[in-house]
Amino acid sequence: DADVTQTPRNRITKTGKRIMLECSQTKGHDRMYWYRQDPGLGLRLIYYSFDVKDINKGEISDGYSVSRQAQAKFSLSLESAIPNQTALYFCATGTGTTGELFFGEGSRLTVL
Amino acid sequence: QQQVKQSPQSLIVQKGGISIINCAYENTAFDYFPWYQQFPGKGPALLIAIRPDVSEKKEGRFTISFNKSAKQFSLHIMDSQPGDSATYFCAARGGGSNYKLTFGKGTLLTVNP
Numbered sequence: 001d002a003d004v005t006q007t008p009r010n011r012i013t014k015t016g017k018r019i020m021l022e023c024s025q026t027k028g029h030d031r032m033y034w035y036r037q038d039p040g041l042g043l044r045l046i047y048y049s050f051d052v053k054d055i056n057k058g059e060i061s062d063g064y065s066v067s068r069q070a071q072a073k074f075s076l077s078l079e080s081a082i083p084n085q086t087a088l089y090f091c092a093t094g095t096g097t098t099g100e101l102f103f104g105e106g107s108r109l110t111v112l
Numbered sequence: 113q114q115q116v117k118q119s120p121q122s123l124i125v126q127k128g129g130i131s132i133i134n135c136a137y138e139n140t141a142f143d144y145f146p147w148y149q150q151f152p153g154k155g156p157a158l159l160i161a162i163r164p165d166v167s168e169k170k171e172g173r174f175t176i177s178f179n180k181s182a183k184q185f186s187l188h189i190m191d192s193q194p195g196d197s198a199t200y201f202c203a204a205r206g207g208g209s210n211y212k213l214t215f216g217k218g219t220l221l222t223v224n225p
Contacts (some may be wrong), residue, residue, distance in 0.1 A: 004155070031211060033212075035215075040121065040217060040218075041217055042118070042201060042215045042216055042217035042218045043156070043201060043215040043218075044215075045212060045213075045214075048212060050211075058212070090155050090156070092155075094211060099144040099146060099161065099205045099211060099213070100146070100158045100161070101148075101156075101158070101213060102157075103155030103156050103157065104155050105153070105154055105155050106153075106154075106155055
């Protein structure tokens with residue numbers, strides 16, 4: 001089983017719908033991150049959390065919200081999806097001792 | 113403001129050749145410079161990383177060269193193989209306890225057989 005699991009892997013939705021992407025991890029890491037990947041734009045940080053009570057905005061947080069339900073679970077929500085939120089979303093985990101991030105396999109979201 | 117600039121956007125190399133991807137940064141507080149490799153349909157995975165107190169790090173066919181004064185670092189893939197075909201991202205981490213990674217835009221490497 002994957003150490004960082006994202007659900008759903010693929011989702012097609014319509015403009016204005018609420019969408020939640022979920023991430024769970026079995027690595028025991030405190031730090032969790034949500035990134036967005038767009039062709040030619042690389043990986044951009046949406047939100048990150050260093051523990052259950054800590055939530056921080058990244059560089060592109062507008063239009064997104066997150067919830068850290070437990071150490072192992074970090075969800076990303078789009079309250080009212082719009083077409084320019086069509087992208088590949090990655091959850092990642094990490095520790096405070098190394099700089100390495102461990103990524104899930106991604107959730108591809110299409111907003112029509 | 114793009115804090116980590118990566119080039120080229122795409123690269124085609126023949127099998128056995130050397131692949132070189134370059135990155136430049138502005139923030140002198142960055143203290144850790146990893147490269148991530150991403151295959152289609154997969155998440156990025158750490159390939160190799162360097163800290164600014166060394167000028168070069170080698171792991172097998174992969175080498176990072178780091179030039180602190182120029183604020184540049186590069187990935188060299190020696191004897192490139194078709195299996196190396198992937199997207200490569202350089203990144204830089206903020207200093208101190210700030211473990212956010214800022215990524216470059218990525219380089220799509222194609223190694224032809």
